[in-house]
Amino acid sequence: MAKFDLNDDGVVVVIGSGAGGGTLANELCQKGIRVVLLEAGKRQSIETFVNDEWESFFQLAWLDKRTTSGSWRVARDFPNLPAWICKTVGGTTTHWAGASLRFQEHEFRTATVYGEVPGANLLDWPLTLEELEPYYAKAEDKMGVTRTHDIPGLPGNNNFKVFYNGAIRAGYRGCHTGRMAINSRPRDGRTSCQQIGFCFQGCKVGAKWSTLYTEIPAAEATGRLDLRTEAFALQIQHDDSGKVTGVLYADGEGNQHFQRARIVCVACNAIESPRLLLNSASAKFPDGLANSSGQVGRNYMRHTTGSVYAVFPEPVHMYRGTTMAGIITDESGHDPTRGFVGGYELETLSLGLPFMAAFLDPGAWGRAFTRKLDLYPYMAGMWIVGEDMPQESNAVTLHPSEKDRFGLPIPNVHFDDHPNDIAMREHAYRAGRKVYEAAGAIEVWEVPPYPSTHNLGTNRMSANPRDGVVDKWGRTHDIANLFVSDGSQFTTGAAENPTLTIVALAIRQADYIADRMAKGEI
Amino acid sequence: MPKYVLDRRRFLRRSGQAVLAVSAAGRVMFFDPDRSWAITLEVFDERIARTLLAMTRTLYPHPSLGDEYYAVVVEALDAEAKKDGATATLLAEGVAKLDQALAVPFTELSEGTRTEVLESMEGDPFFQKVRGAVVFHFYNNKLVWRHFGYEGSSFEYGGYIRRGFQDLGWLPDPPPEVSPPPYLG
Ligand SMILES: Cc1cc2nc3c(=O)[nH]c(=O)nc-3n(C[C@H](O)[C@H](O)[C@H](O)COP(=O)(O)OP(=O)(O)OC[C@H]3O[C@@H](n4cnc5c(N)ncnc54)[C@H](O)[C@@H]3O)c2cc1C
Ligand code: SF4
Numbered sequence: 001m002a003k004f005d006l007n008d009d010g011v012v013v014v015i016g017s018g019a020g021g022g023t024l025a026n027e028l029c030q031k032g033i034r035v036v037l038l039e040a041g042k043r044q045s046i047e048t049f050v051n052d053e054w055e056s057f058f059q060l061a062w063l064d065k066r067t068t069s070g071s072w073r074v075a076r077d078f079p080n081l082p083a084w085i086c087k088t089v090g091g092t093t094t095h096w097a098g099a100s101l102r103f104q105e106h107e108f109r110t111a112t113v114y115g116e117v118p119g120a121n122l123l124d125w126p127l128t129l130e131e132l133e134p135y136y137a138k139a140e141d142k143m144g145v146t147r148t149h150d151i152p153g154l155p156g157n158n159n160f161k162v163f164y165n166g167a168i169r170a171g172y173r174g175c176h177t178g179r180m181a182i183n184s185r186p187r188d189g190r191t192s193c194q195q196i197g198f199c200f201q202g203c204k205v206g207a208k209w210s211t212l213y214t215e216i217p218a219a220e221a222t223g224r225l226d227l228r229t230e231a232f233a234l235q236i237q238h239d240d241s242g243k244v245t246g247v248l249y250a251d252g253e254g255n256q257h258f259q260r261a262r263i264v265c266v267a268c269n270a271i272e273s274p275r276l277l278l279n280s281a282s283a284k285f286p287d288g289l290a291n292s293s294g295q296v297g298r299n300y301m302r303h304t305t306g307s308v309y310a311v312f313p314e315p316v317h318m319y320r321g322t323t324m325a326g327i328i329t330d331e332s333g334h335d336p337t338r339g340f341v342g343g344y345e346l347e348t349l350s351l352g353l354p355f356m357a358a359f360l361d362p363g364a365w366g367r368a369f370t371r372k373l374d375l376y377p378y379m380a381g382m383w384i385v386g387e388d389m390p391q392e393s394n395a396v397t398l399h400p401s402e403k404d405r406f407g408l409p410i411p412n413v414h415f416d417d418h419p420n421d422i423a424m425r426e427h428a429y430r431a432g433r434k435v436y437e438a439a440g441a442i443e444v445w446e447v448p449p450y451p452s453t454h455n456l457g458t459n460r461m462s463a464n465p466r467d468g469v470v471d472k473w474g475r476t477h478d479i480a481n482l483f484v485s486d487g488s489q490f491t492t493g494a495a496e497n498p499t500l501t502i503v504a505l506a507i508r509q510a511d512y513i514a515d516r517m518a519k520g521e522i
Numbered sequence: 523m524p525k526y527v528l529d530r531r532r533f534l535r536r537s538g539q540a541v542l543a544v545s546a547a548g549r550v551m552f553f554d555p556d557r558s559w560a561i562t563l564e565v566f567d568e569r570i571a572r573t574l575l576a577m578t579r580t581l582y583p584h585p586s587l588g589d590e591y592y593a594v595v596v597e598a599l600d601a602e603a604k605k606d607g608a609t610a611t612l613l614a615e616g617v618a619k620l621d622q623a624l625a626v627p628f629t630e631l632s633e634g635t636r637t638e639v640l641e642s643m644e645g646d647p648f649f650q651k652v653r654g655a656v657v658f659h660f661y662n663n664k665l666v667w668r669h670f671g672y673e674g675s676s677f678e679y680g681g682y683i684r685r686g687f688q689d690l691g692w693l694p695d696p697p698p699e700v701s702p703p704p705y706l707g
Contacts, residue, residue: 054662
C-alpha cells in the first residue's frame with residue numbers, strides 16, 4: 001500500500017470508503033491517479049464479521065450521537081439514531097443487502113412527469129437514463145448483479161416462497177428473486193452465496209459485493225492508494241481564490257493532520273457529507289462550502305419505507321438464506337390513479353429475533369407483543385421501498401449547542417412525511433397485506449420505518465447552480481476542485497434501492513475527473 | 523448463617539421468590555430458592571433485584587421461560603448501575619415508586635395489577651430504561667433463541683444452503699425462471 005506525504009498536493013483526497021468513495025477511489029487508482037482515502041472507521045474483514053445482530057451492529061454501525069426532529073416516527077422511536085449506516089472500511093456496503101436496481105427513465109424527470117406537487121421541491125436530474133446506462137452496465141458487471149450480464153438469479157428461500165405465492169395469487173406478475181449484488185455463481189475471485197442469512201452483518205464468505213473486499217484491495221494492488229483508517233475528516237480548507245487545498249482530519253489517537261490535495265471528493269453518506277461542508281464554513285464561505293444555493297443539507301430523502309410481517313399456520317423460518325432476494329416490481333411505476341405520484345418496490349426482508357424484538361413495534365410491551373414474538377418461526381416479512389418527495393425543510397443541520405468529541409456541532413436530522421409519502425405507504429401496506437393474505441396468512445402486521453438505511457439528496461444535483469449543490473458530474477457548482485461522490489447527490493430518490501446508482505455515478509465521476517486532470521483543467 | 527435467614531428462605535421457597543445471600547467467596551448472589559439459577563449482584567439489594575425481576579417478567583411475559591432468563595436483565599442493569607451512579611439512583615427510585623403505587627409491594631401484586639401500575643408509568647425514564655434493557659438483554663440471549671425457534675449464527679454450519687433454506691413444503695415451489703436452483707459447487 002502506498003503512503004503519500006501530507007504536503008503532497010498532487011493527490012486526490014476521497015473522504016469515506018463506502019459505495020461511492022470506495023468505488024471512486026479504485027476507479028481513480030486504476031487510471032493512474034494517486035488517492036488518499038480517509039475513512040473514519042476501522043478495517044474489518046470477512047474473518048472478523050460476526051453472525052450476531054447486536055454484536056455486528058456495534059462492530060460496524062455509526063454510533064456517534066445525532067439528534068432528530070420532525071413528525072416522522074423514527075424521531076420518537078429512535079431519537080438519537082436517525083440512520084442505520086456504518087463507520088467502517090467499506091462503509092454501509094458491509095451492511096447492505098445487495099438489491100441493485102436501475103432507476104426508471106421517468107424517475108430522472110420527476111418535476112416534468114409528476115408536475116406540480118404542493119410542498120415538494122421536485123427537480124429534474126441534469127442527467128438522463130440514457131447517459132447513465134453505460135455506467136449502470138459497468139456497475140452491474142463490477143458488482144456481479146444477478147439477472148444482468150448473463151448472471152443467473154439467486155435461489156429463492158422460504159421467505160421468498162411465501163412472498164411469491166402470495167404475489168401471484170394477488171395478481172402481481174413481476175415477482176422474482178431480484179437483481180442482487182450477491183454471487184449466484186463464483187465470480188470475480190469471490191465464492192457464491194451459501195445462504196447464511198446474515199447479509200446485514202457483513203457477508204462472511206464475501207459472496208455479497210462490498211467495497212471492503214473488492215474495490216479497496218483492487219485499488220491497493222495498484223500501489224496508488226493510501227488508505228488511512230480511523231481518520232475522521234473535520235474540515236475542508238480552501239485558499240483565497242476559493243479552491244480547496246486539503247482536508248484537516250483527526251487520527252485514531254485524536255491527533256490532527258492536514259492532508260493537502262489537488263481535488264477533494266466527499267463521500268461520507270448523506271448525513272455526514274453535508275455536515276462536513278457546513279462545518280467547513282469560513283470567512284469567505286460563511287454558510288459552509290459549496291452552499292451558495294443554500295441547499296446543502298436540504299431535501300433530505302430516506303425513501304418511503306415500512307415493513308409488513310405476517311404469520312402463517314405452518315413454519316416459514318424466514319431468516320434462513322439471503323435476506324432480501326425477492327422483489328415485486330408491479331407497483332414501481334408512476335400511476336397517479338393510485339392517489340400518489342411515483343412508485344414503490346416490495347422486497348423480501350427478514351430480521352433475526354434480537355432485531356425483531358427491537359423493530360417489530362418499537363416501544364410496545366405486554367402480552368400482545370410477546371405473543372407476536374412467540375410466533376417468530378411462522379413469520380414471513382417484506383420491506384417497502386418507494387420514492388419520497390424532496391422537501392426543503394427536511395434537512396440535515398448543525399445542532400445549535402451539542403458538540404462531538406472534536407468540538408464540532410453534531411448533526412440534527414429533521415424529517416416530516418409528505419402527504420404523498422403517507423398515501424404511498426398506506427397503499428403499500430395494503431398491497432403487502434393482500435400478498436400475505438393471498439398466501440394464507442393468519443395475521444398481518446404493519447411495521448413502522450426503521451432508522452434510515454437509505455439517506456439521500458442533501459447535496460443534490462441540479463442544472464442550475466441556484467437549485468442545488470453539484471452539477472451533473474457531482475462537481476460542486478461553487479468550487480471547481482470539490483466533488484460530492486455519494487447518495488447525497490441524488491436530485492430525487494426514485495423507487496429503487498440507491499446503491500447501484502451511487503456506484504454508477506462514481507464510475508462516471510472518475511472518468512470525468514481523470515479526463516479533466518489529464519487536460520490540466522483541475 | 524443466622525437461623526432467621528434460613529427460616530426466611532424456607533418461607534420464600536414456599537412463596538417462590540428469589541433471594542439474596544452472600545456466597546462463601548464473599549460475593550452477593552441472587553438466586554432462585556431451588557438454586558436452579560443464580561446471578562451475581564454488586565449494587566442492588568434484594569428488594570430492588572426482586573422488584574426488577576418481577577417488572578421484566580410483567581413487561582415481556584413468556585410464561586414458558588423461567589426466571590433465569592429475566593435475571594440476565596437484572597444482572598445487566600446491576601452492572602450498569604455499578605458503572606453509573608445516575609442509573610443506580612434512577613433504578614432505586616423507580617423501584618420505590620413501583621412499591622408505593624399501591625398499598626402492597628409490587629412483587630406481591632397480580633400480573634394484571636402490575637401491568638396497570640406499569641401502564642401508569644410508561645412515560646417515566648425509569649420505565650424506558652428497564653424496558654429497553656429487556657428488549658436488548660433478554661432477546662439477545664442465545665439460550666432464549668431456542669424457545670423462539672431462531673437458530674442464530676449459521677456460518678459455522680455452512681449457512682443454510684444444504685440445511686433447509688427452501689424446505690417450506692406447504693406452498694408450491696416457484697418456477698425456475700423466478701427462482702433458479704442453488705449452485706452447490
Ligand atoms: C441494513 C441495510 C441494508 C441495505 N440494503 C441495501 C440494498 O439492498 N440495496 C441498496 O441499494 N442499498 C442498501 N442499503 C443502503 C446502502 O448501504 C447505501 O446506500 C450505500 O452504502 C451508501 O453509500 P455511500 O457511499 O453514500 O455511504 P456509505 O457506504 O455509508 O459510506 C460512507 C463512509 O464515509 C465514512 N465517513 C463518514 N463521515 C466521515 C468523516 N467525517 N471522515 C471520514 N470518513 C467518514 C463512513 O465511516 C463510511 O464508511 C442498505 C443499508 C443498510 C444499513
Ligand atoms: S446469505 Fe449469501 S450474501 Fe447473505 S451473508 Fe449469506 S452468503 Fe453472504
